[in-house]
Amino acid sequence: MWPPRVRKVKLTVSHSVPADRQRVFDALGDPAILRRCIPGCESLTATAPDAYEATLKIGVPGIKGVYAGIAAISDKHPPESLTLSFEGKGGPGFVRGSAAIVLSPGEAATRVGCEADVQVGGLIAAVGSRLIEATARKLAGDFFNQLSKEMSATT
Template structure:
């Protein structure tokens, strides 16, 4: 399954880059995220609760960020397991560019599913994944835009 998209964020590229590399921002923006912290090996450990059709599970996984190009982008490799619900793997490239009014964040991602998740059909899984991505970017845009606006702060931002 492949996903591509872009989101314009009303903030400078430097601010967007800073927030993309902030674990607290990721935890606040990832739907269903119960835990997101850096491990001793530099990878990030996460616990996310998600429902895909009739399957609801707590997924435990890791994410590794590589190929950092300051202010331009990076690559994410992630994997997670939801026990009997199945497993997922993700690879994504993130790229930033300046646009009028802010920064455009572009992504290209490929995901693989196994177990019960794969059995319920790629159409449903794709729909849920697109909803998850849309919610993440909506939260991220709101959080970063409010912080970047005059008088904005994390304490006043809504999730």
């Protein structure tokens, strides 16, 4: 523990979405779908191709607040993979990081694997670091559940 431990938040999640890879890939870059699927998303607009500006309201105690952020998609290899980098800040502090997203074909569904490195600052680090992983998993789960509904509804 000396020098102090570093708590880098590394997050690996994987979800199954009932649609083919190309549709899922396209959905991940569609501002209208993202706005509906991102939990607590109050606004999301494309500022340039593959660049977004968003406002999120997060209600998790300890890191509760409105976060304003930007996100960008790079390393696009449709329909297999993309990289999402993001940076957001709000009253409780800031979050920034990047996520490597890989889409692999499954039976009547696409498996979306996501490996994220997240760095947090301010109160989020001071009081929320223990909550970040659980919170991020919860938010990711909510996102993919909503995305699955979107995909099923429009099939």
